[in-house]
Amino acid sequence: MRLVPLFFIILPLVELWLLIEVGALVGALPTVAGVVLSALGGVVLLRHQGVGALSRGRQRLAAGELPAEEMLEAMVLALSGLMLVAPGFITDTLGLLGLIPPLRRWLVARIVPRMVVSAAAGRRGEGPRTLEGEFWREDDRSR
Numbered sequence: 001m002r003l004v005p006l007f008f009i010i011l012p013l014v015e016l017w018l019l020i021e022v023g024a025l026v027g028a029l030p031t032v033a034g035v036v037l038s039a040l041g042g043v044v045l046l047r048h049q050g051v052g053a054l055s056r057g058r059q060r061l062a063a064g065e066l067p068a069e070e071m072l073e074a075m076v077l078a079l080s081g082l083m084l085v086a087p088g089f090i091t092d093t094l095g096l097l098g099l100i101p102p103l104r105r106w107l108v109a110r111i112v113p114r115m116v117v118s119a120a121a122g123r124r125g126e127g128p129r130t131l132e133g134e135f136w137r138e139d140d141r142s143r
Helices: 003-026 028-062 068-085 089-098 101-114
Strands: none
Touching (some): 068 089, 068 101, 089 101
């Protein structure tokens, strides 16, 4: 967890350096156009695949099953969409990788066995807890 803040410091610096290098090599306009076009293309793919993941999740719920894989796929898609919106070639590449269905399913398949699903609403090991009591409206003068 200590590496997460470091990630948010180093990644933008590397992205900025890479954008400057690519801009110096091919020019500013093609660089900006490449970033914008990759983000737009990724958003179109994200919308299409997100609808598919939502549809599969609803089918599993209708069948009475927990759509854990579909929920994780939706999370990967959301993270991929966030990366596509962020300017830069590294984040765009990572975002596009998250949109490749076989790669995304492989990643989800690696995460699902580590998940713990609990039906209890209370603390771990306890069942659902109910708080009982009475209430009345303060503006009710008939009491």
